[in-house]
Amino acid sequence: MTGLRERKKRQTRQLISDIATGLFLDRGFDRVTIAEIAEAAEVSVNTVYNYFPSKEDLFFDREPELIARSSALVRERQPGQSAADALLAQLRKDLDERTVHVGMTEGYARFMECVRESPALLARMWVMQARVVQGLTETLREEAGATPDDPAPEVVATQLVGVNNTIFRTVSMGVAEGVGTDEISRRARRKLEAFVALLSDEVLNYATRPAG
Template sequence: MLAVGLRDEKRRQTRRHIAEVATGLFLERGFAQVTIAEVARTAEVSVNTVYTYFPSKEDLVFYPEEASAQRMVQMVQDRAPGQSAAAAVLAALRGELRNGERMVGLTQGFGRFLEMVRAEPTLSVRLDAIGREMVEALGSVLAAETGAASGDPTPHLVASQLGWAQTELFREIGRRTRAGQPPGTVAEAALALLDTVESLLSPTLLTYATR
């Protein structure tokens, strides 16, 4: 078991290394101008190794560890007794901000990264698709948990509003990192934004699917 754990960790490290090298090249020269062969050469791995971890070039930008359609589902499934779906998502986002985690873009290059994604049609389409998949996945889980009737739009609408909250959070973080603000300042502003977002959500949504 120890050997399996070490092997899995080595694979995660290799995948992250390749993705970080690729992202650096994409930010420096543009997504379309960088080839898989260049990524492999710079990362000091073979082209086959790159494709083993990343079936497509777009996967180098949106790799599963940081671009999972199950992201909000996991937040909700991990919630404590007495906690609603919205409370779980907001608490998870606040925790990531306070811990300065990469998952919420608290890095100096995040603003440039978002600009690159939106400037490249294939990446922009992929980002929007991940967002839709995230909402659909959460809506399905909420429908199952609450026993919502077939055709009841409530679970999807709740998931959509939580997806909106996350999108607005990332937009604010991207804007501030692009302006050169340090991660600590960005995190404080993002936490304040979440407070505002929560104040705008209805009591029905804030208490929906309480465990």
């Protein structure tokens, strides 16, 4: 059971995050200061930094979850399923269900507009993508039993994360253009299947979990 102290810490963190997000979306990331966020949340500046080491951490408050997601999907794959099977199946599901993971939820257009307006956030997105590849590489190396000098896990991870990034960009562009969600999903699915058709069998079958 979670203690009262821990629950209060989570509530404070969520409050700060929610207020910061509202300010960022309203005024733009670069126009909001940590001091303004602290004042609006009725906490000290030090308290904000205790929960979020940087302003970018406030904007991308779900970064740890995002970075861990691909690795978790691979670890939880079913018998007979490869790493690619697990990740691609989830990507298709995200497109069908219009989830936040592919940027198809209400308010995401403004979120991405904030990112495009800020060099700091664009740089952070590149760092996040690199961290996803690094985490997935380590997971694939463990799951496939690859040696430390085997380049295959990194090559496979880079290609699979690249598929996801391509689909995310496709959705983001459609949202920015004001295209309807059905058409965005159709475009994304078409591009996804074209991308998958170009992946090698080695990538598609890498780290297949033994059946039975």
